[in-house]
Amino acid sequence: AQKVTQAQTEISVVEKEDVTLDCVYETRDTTYYLFWYKQPPSGELVFLIRRNSFDEQNEISGRYSWNFQKSTSSFNFTITASQVVDSAVYFCALSEGSGGGADGLTFGKGTHLIIQP
Amino acid sequence: DAGVIQSPRHEVTEMGQEVTLRCKPISGHNSLFWYRQTMMRGLELLIYFNNNVPIDDSGMPEDRFSAKMPNASFSTLKIQPSEPRDSAVYFCASSYPPGDHEQYFGPGTRLTVT
Numbered sequence: 001a002q003k004v005t006q007a008q009t010e011i012s013v014v015e016k017e018d019v020t021l022d023c024v025y026e027t028r029d030t031t032y033y034l035f036w037y038k039q040p041p042s043g044e045l046v047f048l049i050r051r052n053s054f055d056e057q058n059e060i061s062g063r064y065s066w067n068f069q070k071s072t073s074s075f076n077f078t079i080t081a082s083q084v085v086d087s088a089v090y091f092c093a094l095s096e097g098s099g100g101g102a103d104g105l106t107f108g109k110g111t112h113l114i115i116q117p
Numbered sequence: 118d119a120g121v122i123q124s125p126r127h128e129v130t131e132m133g134q135e136v137t138l139r140c141k142p143i144s145g146h147n148s149l150f151w152y153r154q155t156m157m158r159g160l161e162l163l164i165y166f167n168n169n170v171p172i173d174d175s176g177m178p179e180d181r182f183s184a185k186m187p188n189a190s191f192s193t194l195k196i197q198p199s200e201p202r203d204s205a206v207y208f209c210a211s212s213y214p215p216g217d218h219e220q221y222f223g224p225g226t227r228l229t230v231t
Contacts, residue, residue: 045225047220103165104150
């Protein structure tokens with residue numbers, strides 16, 4: 001069975017600090033997809049990134065970066081120079097099988113990130 | 118292009134009443150998903166469809182829940198009869214698997230059963 005663990009329930013940092021959100025996953029499939037979503041206080045779920053199991057390249061998008069390591073089954077998310085607008089709940093998710101987005105997502109419990117001014 | 122559309126955005130009903138949630142996926146997307154979010158259980162998959170066919174409904178809590186997708190542009194999630202423990206935010210999402218694989222979520226329906 002697949003499982004996603006986000007051990008950090010809540011993180012609070014001061015603006016401009018760097019912060020890393022941890023995600024550890026479990027799956028028996030060799031083909032799978034990993035995702036991060038952001039849920040701001042308004043409640044919608046905003047897609048941030050997708051990685052497939054064959055692509056371990058790290059990715060950077062502006063202040064956001066992702067570190068995918070199959071050896072430790074981790075897909076961590078780092079925000080550099082955090083801003084108050086980054087305050088939200090962040091979810092890591094897993095989808096098994098070659099269907100990728102055609103299969104349901106298993107979500108972690110989420111990490112509530114608080115950026116203090 | 119419009120995103121996933123859900124209605125109603127908020128629903129308050131009394132225990133025992135029938136509740137119907139609606140979803141219109143993004144045009145051209147052929148996979149549709151229903152999720153539920155609660156404080157206790159987090160985000161959990163209820164059911165999903167590929168090309169209007171239900172693929173996996175193992176997440177549906179019990180027989181009081183049913184979902185249909187009569188065509189590519191419309192889906193419903195029905196709860197009959199509703200119970201207070203069904204109170205949650207229900208999200209619909211759609212994706213186009215041959216393409217980018219991402220699931221795009223609607224704004225959600227906040228259901229309160231009193």
